[in-house]
Amino acid sequence: MSDEQVAYDDTGEDKEHVDLGAEFAALGRKFADAMRNAWDSEERQRIENEFREGFRRFSEELEKGFDSVRQNEQVRRVEENMRKVRDEVDSSEAAQRIRQATINSLRGLSDTLERMAQEINKREESAE
Numbered sequence: 001m002s003d004e005q006v007a008y009d010d011t012g013e014d015k016e017h018v019d020l021g022a023e024f025a026a027l028g029r030k031f032a033d034a035m036r037n038a039w040d041s042e043e044r045q046r047i048e049n050e051f052r053e054g055f056r057r058f059s060e061e062l063e064k065g066f067d068s069v070r071q072n073e074q075v076r077r078v079e080e081n082m083r084k085v086r087d088e089v090d091s092s093e094a095a096q097r098i099r100q101a102t103i104n105s106l107r108g109l110s111d112t113l114e115r116m117a118q119e120i121n122k123r124e125e126s127a128e
Contacts, residue, residue, distance in 0.1 A: 020099070023106045030110045034117035041124050 038047045070076075 018103055020102065020106075023103055027106050027110045027113075030113045030117075034113045034120075037117040037120045037124075041120055 035051075041047075
């Protein structure tokens with residue numbers, strides 16, 4: 001078993017401590033590998049521009065969303081209630097389920113990026 005994957009028992013709890021930071025690092029490495037493969041392909045410039053534009057637009061939309069949320073008084077009250085609930089839930093079973101779902105989502109995204117990089121490599125090899 002690699003240091004990026006952890007075995008889980010029947011209850012879904014990890015048999016060893018899973019570091020979310022390590023999960024993000026693994027995702028980052030796989031993302032960088034996918035980007036390197038794309039960089040080496042003939043489609044590099046188009047892909048690079050699409051990623052840059054996509055991330056720029058994503059950032060703009062997030063900022064717009066955050067700005068509109070900050071302006072809404074009702075949302076501020078909900079945020080305060082959520083903070084209270086979060087403080088109560090942090091050590092609970094719900095927090096563990098959320099943590100596990102986050103880890104599973106990160107791994108799924110990581111696997112998808114890995115498959116994308118492999119597909120790009122296959123296309124490049126077959127084009128040669």
